[in-house]
Amino acid sequence: RPATAPNGKPWPTRTGYVPGYPRMFANGRCVVVVDNSQNNSDVFVRLMSLDAPRLAIRQFFIESGGQFRVTGVRRGRYDIRYRDLDSGALTKSEGFALEETKVETGGTEYTEMTLTLYKVKGGNMHTEAIGEDEFLDSASGELE
Numbered sequence: 001r002p003a004t005a006p007n008g009k010p011w012p013t014r015t016g017y018v019p020g021y022p023r024m025f026a027n028g029r030c031v032v033v034v035d036n037s038q039n040n041s042d043v044f045v046r047l048m049s050l051d052a053p054r055l056a057i058r059q060f061f062i063e064s065g066g067q068f069r070v071t072g073v074r075r076g077r078y079d080i081r082y083r084d085l086d087s088g089a090l091t092k093s094e095g096f097a098l099e100e101t102k103v104e105t106g107g108t109e110y111t112e113m114t115l116t117l118y119k120v121k122g123g124n125m126h127t128e129a130i131g132e133d134e135f136l137d138s139a140s141g142e143l144e
Helices: none
Strands: 030-035 043-049 055-062 067-073 076-084 090-093 096-098 100-102 108-110 112-116 127-129
Touching (some): 030 076
Parallel strands (some): 030 112
Antiparallel strands (some): 030 067, 043 055, 043 076, 076 096, 090 127
């Protein structure tokens, strides 16, 4: 298990954002809940923009058995990529869209999505194993 996050900062002591990473695309209303309640290992998760490839807009740590709520995300196409901190395995979800729509009453309807991480096949999303190269992030300088 890595002693620190990829940016060299210590892992949070409980579920939350990893210090030192920017929180981008934060001008929206969409919500993504990442549920790690079915796993017995902690995970490091990157919410990646598919509209700006290799851009991790949020990076967070989820304890085994926990979940994390990412709020204020703007509309767009995304996936999540995560590292199992016990095994080191890297996984990515299928892509998904977050939408915001103005309604006649003057409000805004927005996507609130929950993604559950499973180590076994048959979860609520299609996942695939990935290599280190697909886990890298341009915003943190990892690609330079």
